[in-house]
Amino acid sequence: MRLTAVVYSTHIGNAFRQVWKVQQKRKILEYGVKEKLEAKGLQVVDAVDFLNLKRPVPSILPKLKSQPDEKLIDDFLLPKSLKKDHTHPDWHDEPGHVYHDHCWLLTGLHEAQHISKTFVSNNLPDRITSFKSKLPEEVHKQVQQAILNAHVLDALQVKLPKDIDIKRPGWNYPRVYGLPRWRRNVQLISKMFHTADSTLAGQNIDATQQQFTSQIMIRALLTLEGRPSVFEARQNTLVFGKKPLQPYLDGEVKAEQLSKPLPDIYPLNRTISLHGKNIYRMEHKFPVRQGAPFDRLTMGVFYINKPFIKTSGTQLEARLLLHAFTVAAAHAQQLYGKDVKDLPEPVTINCMQTDSRNFYFACFQLHSLDLDSSKATSNLFWIEDAQPMFTKCDYVDNQPVLEGYNPQVLETLMALYKSQMAAAV
């Protein structure tokens, strides 16, 4: 037997494939048959459309039985992730707008004003500024110690996310163990409230007339531009009291504020940052039941826990406005029913946003949940500029150092807090 005869024989499969490569592309030339048929009154339909297929039919050839099964593991052993299509349990055919903790509005505060129909003032209301007063040195020392504890001296050590320097992309910094952001925020805020409570105790104000909740999902269901829209907030601490806050503005002054026009965002639509999504939950959520001993929301503290966020302009102020709106709307829906549009009494809350370095203080007064109404504005929002708590807080030569402490932050928080207490009495 000659080996060469076997080796040189044509591989029929390869030969077929070569021929196929040349002849697979068929040009469809037009000979005017379609026009002639249509002139005779015959309808001409594309074959692909007729078969209702998007691509040409692949040839069906029998599979060889000798081919081994390629699967090594059975399907049921592999973890299954939910497909983001109509089989998802939270799928809705009608797309809705979703706002959540990690939504950043493209153009900032102006867009948030249009979404929530809110007029914005650049100062806190007079009632709160009247409560502002200087605090003794000892209190500030306590807070300075709290800042050091939260930023530097905390014993928790977690592997932190990768450090990024935009000027040196791809540079691998050593992975640092340290305090995560959420821990820093929660520690500092709880200590600040603790200090505020203890100072109020000396002024004959009962600080026990309130309760705190933390890290609880809040969801309000509204209609925006004729579509269902979901407003969610999770990274928060809420303060509840026995009595509601009195509205900051009323009567003619309120009407004058609400008659002013909103800033122009042409050519953008107000829902440009809230993309339409088909997967969302239509379930109202609020942490405290109506009729509970402390069921009136007085303050909301919102955290920025994500590191290395790139924000520009007034995106952070916009986040505070929409978070305050979310919380107030969920509270109003709990009080007056889910289909309420114009509230019988306004819902007023104080709010604060922080990444434990910069602090934003604001007040929000909710009058209406009708976002598609013909009125230009119906709600009110007061916000101050961001206040940095300190300039530097770190180890220098193995010593914890705090520089540039700003006493204004605690004094503003105390003013908000005192105004709530005065209302509760």
Added chain:
Amino acid sequence: MMQQLLNSFSRLCVTNSRLTLSQCLSVKFPTLSLTNNTQPQLQQIRCINKLGYLTEPGWRNIGNKWLVKFPEEYTVKKLPLMKLAGRDPTTGKKVYGGLGGGHKKKYRWVDNVRSGPKEGPPSVEKILRLQYDPCRSSKIALVAAGDRVRYILASSTMKVGDLISTSGHIPRNAIRPKEGDAHPLGALPVGTEVCCVEKFVGEGASIALAAGSRALLVRKVGERCILQLPSKQELSLKQECMATVGHLSNEDHNTKHIGSPNRLRWLGFRPRSGLWHRKDGRHGRKIRPLPPIKVLDSRKSDKVIELPLTIKTFF
């Protein structure tokens, strides 16, 4: 000798599977080893689908440089990218050399189509951001209008907050264009600098897309516009082809010094061979007349459709 050869063939033929073959070999040719690996290693299970582009939908090659996974709908999110190092994605063979390695990148889906209304007021977009794109030399602009956000190529005069307009109207007299706006070539006056020009109507820009590049509208003949490309060659296009007025951003891109051979590697290029000489060879100096005007899209009928037939052979 022949007997041994035949024996070897028979062994290979009998033992088809990898497991039994390795056992056979170890019995026939025992080797000294420190570790007792009598159990043959089974096939490893792959956790990462490295050949995802063969099985997952949406992977599309951009030249022979990258494979990018495009979603079904347009998005401004960063898209995953695989480097091809000059290889053809289907055959795996080298098409051109000099590519390979480099820093990791993410792809930004730039929308090259700027189509406006043929009647009435033009469509207006606002520039939200001008940003760097690692996959191209010019800068890109994030623009928005209505409920639509997209990336376009940024021309040199664009600034954040500007409004740019796009119109498809061709008036009888040429308009006075503003830089950054998009118009059909027929609407622009002769002598205008344009960039991001379409070759075929509605297909998206494909001329003058690099940093600082521009084409010149030289003259108009009937319903056709003649364009001088950056390479000085002339091209005749339909007057409905859209073009952006002005030239593209990052003009000094070609004067920026790479600095070190290693930076060239970061950018994804391999070392040059050193064989290329500017003054001789096929790239050397030669004085030739420009080629004649190339006329594009002069057909009256539609394109010939090619339908590929597929077959699965079992050989």
